Amino acid sequence: MKNNKNTIAVIGLSFGDEGKGKITDYLAQKADLVVRFQGGNNAGHTVVHNNKKFKFHIMPSGAVLEKEVMIANGCVVDPKVLLNEMDNLRENNKEINLKLSSTAHVICPFHRILDGLEEESKTEYRVGTTKRGIGPTYADKASRYGLRIFDLTHPKILKKKLKNLYLIKKRIINCYDPDWDINFNDIYDEFKEYGEKLKPYVIDTAYYLNQAIDSGKKVIFEGAQGTLLGIDHGFYPFVTSSNSNALGICSGAGVSPKKIGTILGVIKAYTSRVGKGFVPTELKDEIGDKIRQQGNEYGTTTGRPRRVGWLDLFNIKYSVMLNGVDYIAIMLLDALEGIDPLNICIGYEMEGKALDTWPIHPEKVKKCTPIYKIFNGWKQRSREEWTEIANSGFESLPKEIKNYVNFIAEQLQTEIAMLSIGPEREDTIVLKDFF
Ligand code: GDP
Ligand code: IMO
Ligand code: MG
Numbered sequence: 001m002k003n004n005k006n007t008i009a010v011i012g013l014s015f016g017d018e019g020k021g022k023i024t025d026y027l028a029q030k031a032d033l034v035v036r037f038q039g040g041n042n043a044g045h046t047v048v049h050n051n052k053k054f055k056f057h058i059m060p061s062g063a064v065l066e067k068e069v070m071i072a073n074g075c076v077v078d079p080k081v082l083l084n085e086m087d088n089l090r091e092n093n094k095e096i097n098l099k100l101s102s103t104a105h106v107i108c109p110f111h112r113i114l115d116g117l118e119e120e121s122k123t124e125y126r127v128g129t130t131k132r133g134i135g136p137t138y139a140d141k142a143s144r145y146g147l148r149i150f151d152l153t154h155p156k157i158l159k160k161k162l163k164n165l166y167l168i169k170k171r172i173i174n175c176y177d178p179d180w181d182i183n184f185n186d187i188y189d190e191f192k193e194y195g196e197k198l199k200p201y202v203i204d205t206a207y208y209l210n211q212a213i214d215s216g217k218k219v220i221f222e223g224a225q226g227t228l229l230g231i232d233h234g235f236y237p238f239v240t241s242s243n244s245n246a247l248g249i250c251s252g253a254g255v256s257p258k259k260i261g262t263i264l265g266v267i268k269a270y271t272s273r274v275g276k277g278f279v280p281t282e283l284k285d286e287i288g289d290k291i292r293q294q295g296n297e298y299g300t301t302t303g304r305p306r307r308v309g310w311l312d313l314f315n316i317k318y319s320v321m322l323n324g325v326d327y328i329a330i331m332l333l334d335a336l337e338g339i340d341p342l343n344i345c346i347g348y349e350m351e352g353k354a355l356d357t358w359p360i361h362p363e364k365v366k367k368c369t370p371i372y373k374i375f376n377g378w379k380q381r382s383r384e385e386w387t388e389i390a391n392s393g394f395e396s397l398p399k400e401i402k403n404y405v406n407f408i409a410e411q412l413q414t415e416i417a418m419l420s421i422g423p424e425r426e427d428t429i430v431l432k433d434f435f
Helices: 020-028 061-065 079-091 109-121 134-143 155-176 184-201 205-214 248-253 286-294 313-323 383-392 399-412
Strands: 007-012 033-036 045-049 052-056 068-071 097-101 219-222 262-268 271-273 307-309 327-331 342-350 368-375 415-420 428-430
Touching: 007 020, 020 045, 020 061, 020 219, 020 262, 020 327, 020 415, 033 061, 033 205, 045 061, 052 061, 061 068, 061 219, 068 205, 079 184, 097 184, 097 205, 109 134, 109 155, 155 184, 205 219, 205 248, 262 313, 286 307, 313 342, 313 399, 327 399, 342 399, 368 399, 399 415
Parallel strands: 007 219, 007 262, 033 068, 033 219, 068 097, 262 327, 327 415
Antiparallel strands: 045 052, 271 307, 342 368, 415 428
């Protein structure tokens, strides 16, 4: 089988919020189908369309363009959140063309409660989760008593499975709070109604997706979170509960690795992080404040101020390797305006020695000092000036940005395909047309 030119994956290479939503929306102009394959409404993907901001938590970003979208089996779905997002799209006169996997797992109120209770009980290993019940829902999936979309849409099965889950969860929650209870019939009635509303969209998405790919449809796999937040290959335990990398596509959507064509890795021009976990390049000073303000670095899902730092090419290099990245998109270059000089981390030093590769374990990373290369910054510009540059293309970029970008390509030994200098679709420079 030849490398499939019709399927691409948009994958965050850092700690999430790299701008996957914007890039997915841009590429979706050419796509037939956009697929979310992992995560849930812990994600917050922003798409700016005709001056209007859409924030997607579980719907794939292709929904703005009324494309066919898919929430595949590897996702965890809070039905209330999904229905709200669908209502919001309808209010904006968007037609919904959704395929929802019958085997995706369902987030219930107990999962959200336990997410909070477990986090409160933790010591220095608190993750700073989004408290959307993601971890507990994936844990139940692995424990084999999770509730699936199929169950939700079959009332008799729902009653039995929800009761099973309710009894297990009640005993656990009562260890924290002996008085806690929730009326089973109320939650059953609520979830039965969600099931009725979602039923028209529910299918075997793996079968549908494979048929779509085999018939030559153009498909985008939209990653959520970022590679370093991945459960198996990320910064454990300061991670989410799914494989938020290209490796997660096969199990999360039911496709063979042979069918995944191009992998696009998305990075910011600097580092951002919500939640806990040591960030070696973190800026806790006025430069950090300036980047946070210029990049509007406040969580799309929780509104929390994001921690920011210099670009870390050492951990990104690891992500490039892991995902087999073909091309890079560099986002938010405009947000570094007026900061001079700029630093890029090119390696870590531990106990006086430069490391060969990113050390994976927080306990080791904490002992590391970043090795920086210094770059000239670029001056502040008006929004109109940035858009004008985007319209004129790469050659009209200031030489300092060209230099910064070329260095990234060289360090990562990966071609840069897209640059972003503003939140709107038009603020994008395409260097390589790969889809
Ligand atoms: P995602 O989770 O990877 O989809 O990213 P988020 O949407 O959570 O965060 C990225 C933020 O940066 C959003 O507010 C976007 O609108 C914004 N954004 C994306 N690209 C650019 C850019 O090039 N410049 C600026 N200034 N903002 C951008
Ligand atoms: P998008 O798709 C940034 C972080 C949380 C926390 C950790 C675990 O918008 O890039 P969870 O609720 O998943 O159990 O939280 O992961 N996190 C994200 N950070 N962007 C996201 O999604 C994130 N989703 C989860 O802050 O540290
Ligand atoms: Mg986000």
